[in-house]
Amino acid sequence: QQQVKQSPQSLIVQKGGISIINCAYENTAFDYFPWYQQFPGKGPALLIAIRPDVSEKKEGRFTISFNKSAKQFSLHIMDSQPGDSATYFCAALQVLGDYKLSFGAGTTVTVRA
Amino acid sequence: DTAVSQTPKYLVTQMGNDKSIKCEQNLGHDTMYWYKQDSKKFLKIMFSYNNKELIINETVPNRFSPKSPDKAHLNLHINSLELGDSAVYFCASTGTGNYGYTFGSGTRLTVV
Numbered sequence: 460q461q462q463v464k465q466s467p468q469s470l471i472v473q474k475g476g477i478s479i480i481n482c483a484y485e486n487t488a489f490d491y492f493p494w495y496q497q498f499p500g501k502g503p504a505l506l507i508a509i510r511p512d513v514s515e516k517k518e519g520r521f522t523i524s525f526n527k528s529a530k531q532f533s534l535h536i537m538d539s540q541p542g543d544s545a546t547y548f549c550a551a552l553q554v555l556g557d558y559k560l561s562f563g564a565g566t567t568v569t570v571r572a
Numbered sequence: 573d574t575a576v577s578q579t580p581k582y583l584v585t586q587m588g589n590d591k592s593i594k595c596e597q598n599l600g601h602d603t604m605y606w607y608k609q610d611s612k613k614f615l616k617i618m619f620s621y622n623n624k625e626l627i628i629n630e631t632v633p634n635r636f637s638p639k640s641p642d643k644a645h646l647n648l649h650i651n652s653l654e655l656g657d658s659a660v661y662f663c664a665s666t667g668t669g670n671y672g673y674t675f676g677s678g679t680r681l682t683v684v
Contacts, residue, residue: 493671
């Protein structure tokens with residue numbers, strides 16, 4: 460049973476465009492929502508994360524938007540670059556619970572030059 | 573200096589064999605994990621150890637047995653390998669107050 464649902468499965472964006480990936484969760488006990496970036500042959504690497512007490516967090520070209528009432532969060536990649544081509548995973552965990560990181564299914568982003 | 577290192581990076585073996593994957597972290601973290609990434613890239617937790625104690629054991633066949641000799645090491649032993657065990661296995665770790673997981677670069681296991 461997948462606790463975090465992610466869409467789309469893949470997307471193609473032109474260089475300079477905006478990539479948007481959406482995630483939804485059911486478990487209201489989740490209180491930490493990270494995004495991971497994975498390049499081929501590498502492990503997932505933490506990109507950016509948000510706690511549910513804020514609605515938006517921005518780090519460089521990457522922004523997380525969080526909607527607690529809708530139980531949804533999204534990643535926006537602004538000014539997408541070819542080096543951003545990777546698989547992106549949203550995830551969630553309970554900080555004061557089992558601390559088990561549950562992942563979405565992943566989105567493969569391809570940035571065309 | 574690699575934070576979470578796994579060996580080997582690639583493992584090709586025949587059905588029925590027994591194999592081990594090793595993981596070491598030099599971050600001083602207390603908790604270590606094994607995740608399995610299937611051919612569709614889905615990541616699923618298998619086990620978690622906190623300071624050598626097993627705390628998460630997902631529905632994984634008994635052929636998989638983790639062992640943590642100390643808090644910096646977590647190994648995964650797999651008996652009687654099956655074709656369906658082919659996947660990439662990732663080790664990860666977290667520390668107190670550090671919510672983000674740090675992942676190793678993975679071990680690609682191919683069972684033929």
